[in-house]
Amino acid sequence: MIKTINGGVCAAQGFKANGVHCGIRKNRTKKDLALIYSEKIASAAAVYTTNLVKGAPLHVTKSHIENGKAQAVICNSGNANTCNADGIEVAEKMSELLANEMGIKASDVVVASTGVIGQPLNLQPIKDGIPSLVKGLSKNGGQDAAEGIMTTDTTLKEIAVEFEVGGKVCRMGGIAKGSGMIHPNMATMLVFITTDTAIAPEMLKKALSTDIKNTFNMISVDGDTSTNDMVTVLANGMAGNTEITSEGKDFDAFMEALNTVNVYLCRMIASDGEGATKLLECNVDGAKDEENAKIIAKSVICSSLFKAAMFGADANWGRVLCAIGYSGADVDVNKIDVSFRSAKGVLDVCKNGAGIEFSEEKAKEILLEKEIEINIKAGDGNAKASAWGCDLTYDYVKINGDYRT
C-alpha cells in the first residue's frame, strides 16, 4: 500500500532542505540555489545523461558517490557549468564551500547545475549564498529546494509517499526540474529523491537503474538529450527497517514506491515540457517483447508530426502508424489497433493497420483535453510499455527561437 503524503524531499525522516536566491540569476524573485541535507550519511545512487558532452558537476558527483555514500545535495539553477574550461574546478569548489560551512566531507556532497551551457559559472554568488542557505535548512524547506532548481518550469514538481518495508513505515520524496526553457540550453532534467529506507548502496543502485528504464528513459519533450540530466537517490536508513541487502519482498516494496515517485515526476516533467499544452501518454500492449513495446511507445511520443497534430486536437492516426512503421520495432503493421482516450471518452481510429470511420466531433472533444492517452494494440505478443511526452506548440518554437542575447 503506497500512500501519497506531503513534505516532498523532507518527508522522509532526517532530511531537511532549503532554497535561496544567491544572485546567479538576475531576477531576484527566483531562487537559484538549493540544498538537501540528511542528518545521517546516506546510501547514494545516481544515473547520468548518456550524452558524451557532460556537465562538469556530473563528473564531480560521480566521483563523490563512487563509495555509495552521500549526505547533501547542492544544486544551482541559471548556469549549467558545462563546456567550461574551469568546470570541474568550480564544481569541486562548490562542494568544498558547502562542506566547510556544514562540517561534512566534500566527498559526501552531490553537486548539480542547470542553466545555460558554455558560460563560466561565477562562484562568488554561491559563496555568498551558502551561509544563509545552510542556516535556513528546515523540515519545511522541501518546496524552497524544489523552487531553487527550477529554470523556466511553469510548475513546481514534488511528491512524497509512505509505504512499508518489513513492518516499518518508510517515506520517500522527490523533486524534479523539467524542460521548460526560455533562456536556451536548459533542457536539463534533474531529479533528487530522498528516503529513510535502510538499503545497501548496491541495492539502491540496482533499484534506480532498473526503474529509470520504465520511467525517466521513457519521456521525451523534443528528442534532445541534455548534457546535465541526473537522477539521484539518498537513502538514510532512519526508518529503522532491516537494511535491504538483496532482492525479495522488501526490495519489491521499495521498487514499487520508487516507481510511484518516478512515474509521478515523469508525468509532471512531460506535461510541463517546453511550450506544452497537453500531456501525452502512449501505452503499447500486445508487443512481441518489452524492448519492442518501448521502441513503439517512444517513437510515437517523439514524432514531431504527431505532437503537432495533438496540439491541433487532430485525430491523425496515420501519423501514429507512420511513427510505428519507422520506429525500427519488430512489428506486424497490419495487426495494429489504435485508439485515443481522455477524460471525455475513448475513440477507436484504426483496426488492423487500416482506418475505421469515426466521429470527427467526438475526436475533437476527446483530444481537446489536457491529458491524452494513445493506446496501441499490436498483435505480436503480450508485452507492454508506456511513454510520456507533450504536444509541439508555437510556444516551443518561441521559447527556443529567442535570441540568447
Place this chain on the structure above:
Amino acid sequence: MIKTINGGVCAAQGFKANGVHCGIRKNRTKKDLALIYSEKIASAAAVYTTNLVKGAPLHVTKSHIENGKAQAVICNSGNANTCNADGIEVAEKMSELLANEMGIKASDVVVASTGVIGQPLNLQPIKDGIPSLVKGLSKNGGQDAAEGIMTTDTTLKEIAVEFEVGGKVCRMGGIAKGSGMIHPNMATMLVFITTDTAIAPEMLKKALSTDIKNTFNMISVDGDTSTNDMVTVLANGMAGNTEITSEGKDFDAFMEALNTVNVYLCRMIASDGEGATKLLECNVDGAKDEENAKIIAKSVICSSLFKAAMFGADANWGRVLCAIGYSGADVDVNKIDVSFRSAKGVLDVCKNGAGIEFSEEKAKEILLEKEIEINIKAGDGNAKASAWGCDLTYDYVKINGDYRT
C-alpha cells in the same frame, strides 16, 4: 564538366511529360496528376522508404520494375493511397488505365501517390483525367509534371544537367516533391529522374543506391520518415553512348551527374521544408570515418532545439555540441571546433569543445541569412559528410497542428 540546362525531366532525349488537374484535389487551379514518358523502354531503378508502413503504389512499382525496365511514370497528388484496404488494387488499376491509353505494358509503369494517408483513393477522376494527360504529353511538359506532384510545396523543384559519357553528350533531369504540408500526412518525398544515358539496369541501381546515401538519406525536415518516399531513375539510352555495364570512367561520369542532380534537389527539398525560413547545411570534417561523419551531421540537422535556435538567428553552439554528444558517434567532444557561415561571413564559436568569445552582432548578421552552413571540425581523422535541413518555425506547428477536418 557538368553544365546546368533547362527542361527538367524532358531535357534528356526521348522524354516527354505533362501535368493536369483531374479532380483528386478540390482546388481546380492545382494540378494533381503527372506523367513522364520515354519513347523507348528505359532501364529503371528505384529506392523506397524504409518505413514498414508503405504506400500501396510503392509495392506495385517495386513489382513492376523488378525486371529493371520501365517506360512511364504516373503520379497523383492529394491522396497517398496508403493504409487503404484496396490500395494495391487501386495502384494496379492506375497503371492499367495509363497503359491501355498509351498502348504500353502496365508492368512498365512506375506508379506513385502523395497526399493524405488512410483515405480511399477514388479512381474516377484519374480515369477521367488520363486521356487529356496523355494527349497533352510534350517536350515542354516538364514543369507541368513538376507541378502535378506538388502538394503544399511552395516552390517547384526541377533541374537538368548536361555531361559527357564516352564522348557522347548525355542529359539528366529531375523533379521532386518535398515536405511542405498543409493538409497533414504528406511528408512524402518523391523524386523522378530521367536520363538518356545508356546504362544497364544493375549499374543504374548501383548508382542510385550509392548516391542516395550521401544525398536523400542526408536530409531531414522533422525526423518523420514518410510512408511514400520514393526516388526513381529512368535511363533510356538515347544519347547513344556505349552502355555502361561496369564501374569505370563512364560510370564515374554518370555518378557525378546523378550526384549533382540529387544534391540540388536535396537542397531544394530541405529549404522548402514545412514552414522553413532557412536552409541549413551541416558540413562535418575530420571525423574518424564516413559513418561517424554522417551520424554527426545528421544529428545536428535533426535537433529540434538547434533548428529553433536557427529560426531565431541565435548562435547557440551549445546545442550543436549537445547534438553531437548524444548522436551516438564515436567522437572526442573535447576536440570539436564549430563555426557558422553564410553569405555575410564566417564566425568561429567553439574551439576544442569549449566556447570562444565572439561578436553577437556579427553572429546575428550571419544567421539572419537564408542559407546557413554549420561547419564542424572533429579531431579524429579525415572523413567528411554533409547533411541538409531547415529551421523549426511557428509555421511548422501551424501547418501540422491544423485540423484535418
